[in-house]
Amino acid sequence: MNKLRFLIRKIIYPTCLIFTFLSMAVLLLVTLVDSSKPALSISTAGMLLLLALLISLCNLIFSLRQFSMLTRVLMHYPAVLLSVAAVTLLNRNYDLTVDSLVLILLFSVLYAIVVPPVLLISAKLYQSDAEEKTYTSIFSPRD
Numbered sequence: 001m002n003k004l005r006f007l008i009r010k011i012i013y014p015t016c017l018i019f020t021f022l023s024m025a026v027l028l029l030v031t032l033v034d035s036s037k038p039a040l041s042i043s044t045a046g047m048l049l050l051l052a053l054l055i056s057l058c059n060l061i062f063s064l065r066q067f068s069m070l071t072r073v074l075m076h077y078p079a080v081l082l083s084v085a086a087v088t089l090l091n092r093n094y095d096l097t098v099d100s101l102v103l104i105l106l107f108s109v110l111y112a113i114v115v116p117p118v119l120l121i122s123a124k125l126y127q128s129d130a131e132e133k134t135y136t137s138i139f140s141p142r143d
Contacts, residue, residue, distance in 0.1 A: 054083035
């Protein structure tokens with residue numbers, strides 16, 4: 001039961017959330033660039049779902065509490081970058097060109113924009129949870 005709960009809370013929910021954001025971003029970009037094309041095909045949705053799953057698996061790096069936050073971010077960035085590259089290379093319509101470098105730079109900029117606020121929010125939530133826990137003695141005072 002604990003494994004199923006871990007699978008749902010740490011992998012499936014984040015995958016669905018990431019997939020939703022990726023899908024909305026692709027729909028928005030395709031609509032802005034060329035509204036005459038179909039916005040999202042089944043194969044594109046499958047690739048986005050695979051990417052969302054890989055990113056949610058990469059996010060498990062943040063649960064490694066034995067490393068500092070900087071170390072976890074430095075491990076997370078290349079893991080997500082490799083995931084994006086792998087899914088991009090699986091796409092039959094994609095060719096390795098100078099666009100690959102542009103894609104890496106765009107991803108790096110997005111990562112630099114998204115990760116700091118997420119880390120700040122999670123740190124604040126973690127801090128508020130720690131403040132709410134007060135020490136209660138399990139021993140009665142001696143008289």
